[in-house]
Amino acid sequence: MNDxxxxxxxxxxxxxxxxxxxxxxxxxxxDQTIESLGLDSIATMxxxxxxxxxxxxxxxxxxxxxxxxxxxxxxxxxxxGA
Amino acid sequence: MLPxxxxxxxxxxxxxxxxxxHDMVFQxxxxxxTAFTFVELERETAVRATALFDLGLAKGDRFGMVxxxxxxxxxxxxxxxxxxxxxxxxxxxxxxxxxxAYHERTAKVLASAEARVVFASTRLQNVLWSLVDAVPxxxxxxxxxxxxxxxxxxxxxxxxxxDVAFLQYTSGSTADPKGVVVTQGSLIANAKxxxxxxxxxDPEKNEKGIHWLPLYHxxxxxxxxxxxxxxxxxxxxxxxxxxxxxxxxxxDAMHRHRxxxxxxxxxxxxxxxxxxxxxxxxGWDLSCLRVLGCGAEPIHPETMxxxxxxxxxxxxxxxxxxxxxxxxxxxxxxxxxxxxxxMMRTVIVDAETFQQTGTVSDPVEDRPASEYVSCGAPFSxxxxxxxxxxxxxxxxxxxxxxxxxxxxxxxxxxxxxxxTAEAFRADxxxxxxxxxxxxxxxxxxxxxxxxxxxxxxxxxxxxAVEWEIADLDGVRKGNxxxxxxxxxxxxxxxxxxxxxxxxxxxxxxxxxKAKVQKELAITVADVVCLGAGDLPKTSSGxxxxxxxxxxxxxxxxxxxxxxxxxxxxxxxxxxRHVAKSLWSRAKAAxx
Numbered sequence: 001m002n003d004x005x006x007x008x009x010x011x012x013x014x015x016x017x018x019x020x021x022x023x024x025x026x027x028x029x030x031d032q033t034i035e036s037l038g039l040d041s042i043a044t045m046x047x048x049x050x051x052x053x054x055x056x057x058x059x060x061x062x063x064x065x066x067x068x069x070x071x072x073x074x075x076x077x078x079x080x081g082a
Numbered sequence: 083m084l085p086x087x088x089x090x091x092x093x094x095x096x097x098x099x100x101x102x103x104h105d106m107v108f109q110x111x112x113x114x115x116t117a118f119t120f121v122e123l124e125r126e127t128a129v130r131a132t133a134l135f136d137l138g139l140a141k142g143d144r145f146g147m148v149x150x151x152x153x154x155x156x157x158x159x160x161x162x163x164x165x166x167x168x169x170x171x172x173x174x175x176x177x178x179x180x181x182x183a184y185h186e187r188t189a190k191v192l193a194s195a196e197a198r199v200v201f202a203s204t205r206l207q208n209v210l211w212s213l214v215d216a217v218p219x220x221x222x223x224x225x226x227x228x229x230x231x232x233x234x235x236x237x238x239x240x241x242x243x244x245d246v247a248f249l250q251y252t253s254g255s256t257a258d259p260k261g262v263v264v265t266q267g268s269l270i271a272n273a274k275x276x277x278x279x280x281x282x283x284d285p286e287k288n289e290k291g292i293h294w295l296p297l298y299h300x301x302x303x304x305x306x307x308x309x310x311x312x313x314x315x316x317x318x319x320x321x322x323x324x325x326x327x328x329x330x331x332x333x334d335a336m337h338r339h340r341x342x343x344x345x346x347x348x349x350x351x352x353x354x355x356x357x358x359x360x361x362x363x364x365g366w367d368l369s370c371l372r373v374l375g376c377g378a379e380p381i382h383p384e385t386m387x388x389x390x391x392x393x394x395x396x397x398x399x400x401x402x403x404x405x406x407x408x409x410x411x412x413x414x415x416x417x418x419x420x421x422x423x424x425m426m427r428t429v430i431v432d433a434e435t436f437q438q439t440g441t442v443s444d445p446v447e448d449r450p451a452s453e454y455v456s457c458g459a460p461f462s463x464x465x466x467x468x469x470x471x472x473x474x475x476x477x478x479x480x481x482x483x484x485x486x487x488x489x490x491x492x493x494x495x496x497x498x499x500x501x502t503a504e505a506f507r508a509d510x511x512x513x514x515x516x517x518x519x520x521x522x523x524x525x526x527x528x529x530x531x532x533x534x535x536x537x538x539x540x541x542x543x544x545x546a547v548e549w550e551i552a553d554l555d556g557v558r559k560g561n562x563x564x565x566x567x568x569x570x571x572x573x574x575x576x577x578x579x580x581x582x583x584x585x586x587x588x589x590x591x592x593x594x595k596a597k598v599q600k601e602l603a604i605t606v607a608d609v610v611c612l613g614a615g616d617l618p619k620t621s622s623g624x625x626x627x628x629x630x631x632x633x634x635x636x637x638x639x640x641x642x643x644x645x646x647x648x649x650x651x652x653x654x655x656x657x658r659h660v661a662k663s664l665w666s667r668a669k670a671a672x673x
Contacts, residue, residue, distance in 0.1 A: 035596060040605035041176055042326055042349070042538050046357075049327025058112060061150070061323070062205045065175070 003030060006074045013050035017043050030071040048073075055080040084285070084314050089266035091164045091241035093312040098124045100314055101285055106307075107318040107339070108153035113331070115318075116153060120311075123160070130161030130229050132236040137224075139198065141166035141239055144249065146192050146200035147226070147298070148172045148210060152319035154226045155297045156307055158201060161229075163247055163266070166239050170195045170249045170261065171298035175209055176603050183550070183601040187259075189216040191251050194259045195496060201226040243267030249496050250300055250411040252541065261496035262411040264304075271489035272414035273309040275461030280405070280419035281343050281373050285314030289372075292318040292341035294325035294332055299539075301378050304415040305345055315342075325350070329357040333397070337366040345375030345407065347539030348382050351389045352571030363396035371399055373422055377407035379536040380527070381455045383428050385571055401425070408457035408527055412505060412512055414490045418466060418525040420458035427456040429521060440481035442519060456524040464488030466525050468518060476519075483531050484518045485511040533627045535566040536573055537604060544627060550601045551577060554593050556585030561617055565631040567607075574607035578630050578639060580614055587611040616640045 001009075007028060014025045018039065028037070034044060051073075052058055057080035067073050084100050087093040097104075098120035105117045118126060139145060145162070147169050149155040155171075162169040172191060175184045188210075192200065196219040202210050204225040214220050247269055249261035283289040291310045295302030297319070310317045318339050325332055332354060336344060376386055386404045393399035404426045409416040420426065433450040435443045445451035460466045467475055468482035476482045491512045494502035505513050515532040518525060535542040547564035551557060561580035566573035577598070581590055591609040598606050616639070618629040633639045 035599040038595060038599070038605060040538070041603040042353070043605075044603075045323065045326040046353070052327060061111070065209075 001078060003074070006030070006077055007070075009051060009054060009077065010047075010070060010073065013047045013054070014039075016050050017046045028070060030074055031069060033069050034067060034073070051077060057081070087270060087312055088243050089241045089245070090160075090247060090269050090308055090312060091166075091238075091266060093270075094127055094160055094164055095124060097311060097314055104285065104288065104290075104314065104316040106156065106311070106316060108151070108156065109318070109320045109324070109331075109335070110151055110153065111321050111324060113324065118157070123157075125235070126157050127161040127164050128235045128238065129232050130158055131165035131167075131238055132234055133229055133232050134161060134165050134167050135236060136234075137199065137222075139165075139167045142168065142246070144168045144170055144195045144197045146170045146172050146188075146195070146197045146202075148174050148188075148200060148202040148206055149226050149297075150174055150203045150206070150321070150323075151226075152297060152321060154203070154229070156319060158226060158229055159248070159297070159303070159307065160311075164238055164241070166241055166245055168246050168248055170197055170251065171303065172200075172251070173296065173298045174203070174206060181209060183546075185212065185216070189213055191259045191261070192217045192220060194498075195249055195251075195261055198222075199224060201229070203227070241266060243270065246493070250303075250492075252411050258498070258501065260498055260501050263493040263496050264411075264414055265493050268414045268490055268492055269304065269308055270312060271463075272304065272416055273312045275464070275490065276305065276309045276416050276419065277313040277315070279461050280416075280421055280458065282422050283310060283313060283315045283342055288316065289342035290316040290318065290339065291343045291345075292320070292332075292335050292339055293344050293346070294320035294322050295345065296322045299378075300409070300411045300415045301345055305375075309415075326353075329354045330359075330362050333358075333362070333366055333368065333393070336368055336371050337397075340370045342370060343373035343375065344371070345373075345377060347378040347572070348376055348380065348385055349538045349572040351376065352385050355385075355389055355392060358392075360396075363393070366393075366397040368393055369398040369400065371403055373405050374399070374403040375405045375407050375419070377409060377457075378539045379572060380568070381406050381457075382571065383426065383453055383455050386426060406455045406457045408516075408525055410514060410516075412492050412514070413486055414492055416461075416490070417464075417484075417486050417514070418457040418460050420456065424458075427524070428453050429456070429526065436481070440519075442479040442481075442521060454519075454526040454528055456521075456526055458525065459523045460486070460488070460525065461490070464490060466520060468520055478520050478522070481517055481519045481528055484514045484516045484525065484527070486514055487511050533565065535564065535575060537566070537575060538572045542575075542602070542604065546602065547575065547577065547598060547604070550597050551579065551594050554590065554597060556581050556590040556593070558582055558614060561614075561625070563617060563625050563627050563630045565627055565634075567631070567635060569607065575604055576608045576610070576631075576634060577606050578610040578612065578617065578634060580617055581611045583614070585611075610634065610639060612640045 015022045059076050102121045105119045107117045109115045199222045245266050247264050247266045251261045277283050291306045293306045394401045402425045405420045408418045430445050430451050430453050432443050432445050433452040465487045470482050487510045494506045517529040518527040533544045544564040548562045551562045558580040563578045594609045595606045618626040
């Protein structure tokens with residue numbers, strides 16, 4: 001999966017979690033932090049769940065705990081074989 | 083027929099004689115389920131209790147638990163209840179949040195409890211090690227997994243109803259943690275009220291509770307570990323994080339296990355509705371689900387009605403399953419619950435009269451109305467009444483602070499006489515800090531006297547937010563107020579602050595949101611930047627949180643008032659809209 005494909009996957013997940021903020025997520029970049037997305041902790045985990053569904057995998061909690069940026073999340077997505 | 087157990091310890095030891103095949107089922111993070119029959123549960127908890135003594139812990143000693151997997155958590159917690167060693171459940175660190183604030187809070191709680199040992203999931207060990215240095219009483223950090231697979235079983239001590247069962251730490255501020263002392267007797271009294279008088283779970287029909295609630299919180303721990311067990315009923319425990327990631331596991335488990343009862347905060351019902359697919363709905367038969375409890379945060383009747391409509395139409399959910407609930411850790415868990423076969427009841431009142439006089443009166447055409455949800459009557463042997471600020475009992479239909487009295491009231495806060503004296507009165511009344519009224523003996527909660535913020539069922543002390551922001555660049559030190567306002571399915575956090583001369587409000591707003599997100603994993607919905615001296619203060623210069631909130635909701639904050647109106651206008655309009663539609667509904671009598 002290349003970067004634009006992963007960005008699109010994250011955007012899809014974000015849109016499903018916060019449909020009314022779709023415009024905010026149009027220009028997300030892999031080097032930005034998760035917290036800069038402005039999601040609360042529940043919505044953040046919802047987004048992760050939506051991505052896990054897409055790649056049919058469960059990310060280990062200890063790996064998730066280390067995720068700071070969307071790029072870190074991209075690495076997890078790739079390691080799931082996507 | 084079950085005997086009347088006097089303690090939870092006795093219930094765990096003996097319930098297997100009456101219902102040997104009933105069980106507790108634990109789902110792990112991967113979705114795999116393991117069942118323990120009540121006979122196996124008796125054996126496993128006795129072995130684990132023996133192991134706790136073998137570690138040198140004695141009856142009355144405290145130990146912390148930071149455990150992710152429901153199986154390890156519940157087996158160890160119940161073992162402690164049989165041993166008289168006192169567990170202190172703690173929440174695990176959250177993903178994507180800074181560990182500093184977590185460490186500070188956890189260390190304060192462990193120090194307050196004077197815990198000697200902490201059991202934690204192996205994968206959390208390296209994150210928690212520094213606690214041993216930070217907490218003077220703490221001798222050891224042990225992996226919870228070390229209690230698995232043991233076989234030695236020793237003699238367990240006698241446990242009395244007055245013995246401390248566990249400490250439930252509440253939202254108290256970081257500086258002053260408050261650990262509710264829950265006794266074996268108050269657990270039994272509350273469990274009897276919940277199951278016997280309200281839910282009516284029948285062990286003869288193998289009725290059972292299923293939930294994904296965090297086990298370090300009273301609603302999951304008492305509502306689904308203790309209450310079904312002491313009444314002979316089975317339970318299924320799903321990991322909280324699995325539900326958040328994949329909400330469909332909740333109703334899916336209800337369907338597969340033929341669940342009878344479940345509970346969750348309001349936001350979870352909105353989340354489950356948002357994520358459900360037509361295939362899910364068509365595939366589930368929820369005709370078994372008699373109790374759909376809603377509590378731990380303000381209940382939006384509209385969310386619950388929508389949920390009942392959707393799942394009744396497609397998945398055979400009984401429409402009267404919705405059960406609004408009111409409770410708090412200081413009352414062990416439940417204070418009032420709807421009776422299980424009734425429909426959810428609400429009252430609609432004239433909003434202005436209620437706000438200004440605190441009196442319930444019929445709505446008036448073309449004027450705003452407010453709707454309040456009944457949480458049912460208190461259990462037998464318990465009382466709930468509203469009191470005014472001078473401590474005078476108010477008649478029915480008048481808003482005041484709700485006070486609660488009866489055998490479920492806990493024994494105070496652990497080694498905190500000041501906080502105990504404030505909440506637990508000598509005459510037996512517990513001051514709940516919640517505002518509400520009583521009508522036809524039923525309890526209606528309308529707001530809070532205390533400034534507690536509840537976000538997605540999680541209690542947040544406003545000071546915790548304010549402290550994070552106090553020292554930010556551009557903020558006038560200490561001139562920060564945090565509070566919550568009603569949001570779509572939960573509450574929303576608002577921060578109002580004064581900026582220094584020349585500070586860039588946009589930059590301060592971004593910094594505030596980032597800091598709170600990072601340290602507390604909470605999203606700030608709105609930041610309002612005011613000039614020096616614009617925050618409402620008392621004559622002695624103390625910040626006034628409630629007045630600030632009121633002005634925010636009215637769009638009247640700051641020197642010019644109207645300049646903050648943009649942020650609140652939509653909410654005010656929405657409130658008017660809701661009030662109008664409520665009025666139409668009342669008129670059409672479709673409630």
